[in-house]
Amino acid sequence: MSLVEVIGLHHRYGPRPILQDINLSIDRGEVFALIGPTGAGKTTLLRIMDLLEVPSAGEIYFDGKYVPRSGRQRFAIRRRMSFIHQKPHVFNLSVCDNVACGLRWRREKKNKVVGKVGRILEMVGLKGYENRNARTLSGGEAQRVALARSLVLEPDLLLLDEPTANLDPVSAEKIEQLISQVARQGNTTMIMATHDMAQGQLLADRIGVLLEGGLVQTGNATDIFRSPRNREVARLVGIENIIEGVIAANTEGIATVEVGNDSDRIGIQAVSDYPAGKEVYACIRPEDITLALSSTQSSARNSFQARITQVATLGALSRIEIDCGFRLVALVTRMSAEDLDLQVGGEVHAAFKATGVHVMEKGS
Amino acid sequence: MTEIWDGLTRAIELLVSLDPEVMQIAGRSLRISGTSCLLASLFCLPLGSLIHFHQFRGKRVLINIVQTLFSVPTVVVGLFVFVLFSRAGPLGVFGMFLTPAAMVIAQMILITPLLLGLTISALSGVSREMMDTATSLGASGFQTAWLVLREARYAVLAAVIMGFGRAISEVGCAMMVGGNIRGFTRVVTTAIALETSKGELELALALGMILLLLALIINIALNRLQQR
Numbered sequence: 001m002s003l004v005e006v007i008g009l010h011h012r013y014g015p016r017p018i019l020q021d022i023n024l025s026i027d028r029g030e031v032f033a034l035i036g037p038t039g040a041g042k043t044t045l046l047r048i049m050d051l052l053e054v055p056s057a058g059e060i061y062f063d064g065k066y067v068p069r070s071g072r073q074r075f076a077i078r079r080r081m082s083f084i085h086q087k088p089h090v091f092n093l094s095v096c097d098n099v100a101c102g103l104r105w106r107r108e109k110k111n112k113v114v115g116k117v118g119r120i121l122e123m124v125g126l127k128g129y130e131n132r133n134a135r136t137l138s139g140g141e142a143q144r145v146a147l148a149r150s151l152v153l154e155p156d157l158l159l160l161d162e163p164t165a166n167l168d169p170v171s172a173e174k175i176e177q178l179i180s181q182v183a184r185q186g187n188t189t190m191i192m193a194t195h196d197m198a199q200g201q202l203l204a205d206r207i208g209v210l211l212e213g214g215l216v217q218t219g220n221a222t223d224i225f226r227s228p229r230n231r232e233v234a235r236l237v238g239i240e241n242i243i244e245g246v247i248a249a250n251t252e253g254i255a256t257v258e259v260g261n262d263s264d265r266i267g268i269q270a271v272s273d274y275p276a277g278k279e280v281y282a283c284i285r286p287e288d289i290t291l292a293l294s295s296t297q298s299s300a301r302n303s304f305q306a307r308i309t310q311v312a313t314l315g316a317l318s319r320i321e322i323d324c325g326f327r328l329v330a331l332v333t334r335m336s337a338e339d340l341d342l343q344v345g346g347e348v349h350a351a352f353k354a355t356g357v358h359v360m361e362k363g364s
Numbered sequence: 365m366t367e368i369w370d371g372l373t374r375a376i377e378l379l380v381s382l383d384p385e386v387m388q389i390a391g392r393s394l395r396i397s398g399t400s401c402l403l404a405s406l407f408c409l410p411l412g413s414l415i416h417f418h419q420f421r422g423k424r425v426l427i428n429i430v431q432t433l434f435s436v437p438t439v440v441v442g443l444f445v446f447v448l449f450s451r452a453g454p455l456g457v458f459g460m461f462l463t464p465a466a467m468v469i470a471q472m473i474l475i476t477p478l479l480l481g482l483t484i485s486a487l488s489g490v491s492r493e494m495m496d497t498a499t500s501l502g503a504s505g506f507q508t509a510w511l512v513l514r515e516a517r518y519a520v521l522a523a524v525i526m527g528f529g530r531a532i533s534e535v536g537c538a539m540m541v542g543g544n545i546r547g548f549t550r551v552v553t554t555a556i557a558l559e560t561s562k563g564e565l566e567l568a569l570a571l572g573m574i575l576l577l578l579a580l581i582i583n584i585a586l587n588r589l590q591q592r
Contacts, residue, residue, distance in 0.1 A: 082502075085496075091497075091515060092515050102503075
């Protein structure tokens with residue numbers, strides 16, 4: 001049963017369209033991640049769903065009831081949700097008063113407020129901070145205050161706008177742990193905007209991709225990460241290899257995609273139902289490509305001799321750019337890059353499975 | 365030169381010995397200006413919030429006018445209150461002319477633009493996101509306004525202190541509608557003006573030092589608030 005439903009939502013600031021024809025239904029207890037690049041309209045969509053902003057067109061239903069564009073009923077529904085901003089925006093009050101704000105505004109009894117605030121501060125690990133001014137806290141602590149301030153209200157719907165974007169990795173992990181703890185309890189439906197794909201994958205039951213104001217694709221993490229609908233989504237979810245080609249043949253679901261320039265056509269084997277002659281993109285995740293010094297080690301259908309054109313180290317991983325008639329980027333651990341002695345100009349064998357290639361129609 | 369020096373030493377004597385006349389005048393100044401500042405704050409803070417939180421036609425113009433009136437000459441306000449409260453004026457029946465009450469009213473009018481303007485700019489210092497955060501935590505319009513006022517409390521308090529400073533240091537209104545009646549409406553500034561013209565520099569200097577001392581205390585208080 002859906003808790004929030006958005007139908008035909010459009011929004012514009014002046015003449016500039018921000019959101020276009022958004023249709024979305026979020027189930028009770030679900031954790032939904034909204035991913036998209038900066039400026040895609042994630043924040044605006046969250047603000048509209050938090051009833052902070054009235055959309056230019058479209059309807060919102062909350063718990064089966066139509067949400068009016070103004071008035072007491074809208075206010076009553078807003079009190080069943082809460083919003084976590086990217087920046088914590090703590091009030092210039094003590095931690096305790098910050099967390100108690102929402103309860104006091106709802107005229108909760110004093111002793112109840114004290115109990116609830118105490119429990120929630122313990123949960124977010126800020127016990128003992130009650131009387132500190134919230135402005136003197138670090139970014140991570142302030143974000144935990146913001147989280148506590150919302151969670152103490154036991155909202156039906158929690159909206160999170162890039163809750164970890166401004167935090168160091170350790171603080172971000174704490175916030176993520178809290179979010180997943182709340183998610184496991186199952187009473188709170190969450191919609192979370194993020195540009196961190198891993199975070200979306202980690203925390204969300206379902207993911208929606210927002211690009212230039214349109215909801216391009218929704219599905220579970222595997223759908224989005226393995227079968228992105230178009231080139232932009234593929235780029236967004238970290239598929240670096242998007243190779244233009246034409247289906248040359250298709251036998252029982254195994255297609256041969258011809259790539260490369262006219263003089264030097266190369267066939268890539270891929271699992272696909274597209275018929276011969278179709279213009280397509282072949283998408284290969286860089287971590288799905290294995291590099292080896294000789295071809296015998298691999299059982300993958302695609303195996304190419306390649307020359308290394310670039311090597312870059314990214315933390316524990318090495319990003320290897322190779323030329324095997326077409327350009328490919330592979331990610332291997334730094335250890336194996338050292339073991340294989342991968343150097344610019346060196347020869348290497350690149351292999352990937354036919355199931356590791358996602359084929360999508362060109363122009364989609 | 366010796367005259368000034370003598371005056372100065374005599375003035376310090378008056379201060380140190382807590383001369384009853386000096387203390388009385390200083391006390392009256394504090395009382396009158398404190399009252400006018402308090403009363404003006406009571407309606408300027410809500411009114412300033414109202415202006416800040418509502419969008420209406422001519423808001424920009426109104427704020428510009430208010431800011432222009434920051435520097436309204438004290439004698440103009442004095443004249444206005446004089447016309448209203450003098451025996452023949454429309455409010456003359458209340459018999460408030462040449463009383464501390466008339467001075468309080470004049471000073472309230474004098475500092476209202478300052479308090480309004482500074483309250484509005486203090487509230488503008490609270491970000492839009494802060495208000496949205498309150499709204500999304502379930503605050504009603506009034507609750508949000510109260511929170512913003514609390515967020516801006518130091519800046520608002522600074523505005524009130526500025527208003528008090530202007531009230532206690534002005535001489536035009538106090539002279540014109542108070543009349544500098546000894547033991548009744550004589551305040552620090554009017555006393556200084558009178559004693560100086562009489563050539564009695566020591567009392568004038570003593571009172572002047574009190575005023576400077578007050579200004580210093582106000583400044584220290586303001587500075588400390590702004591550092592919070």
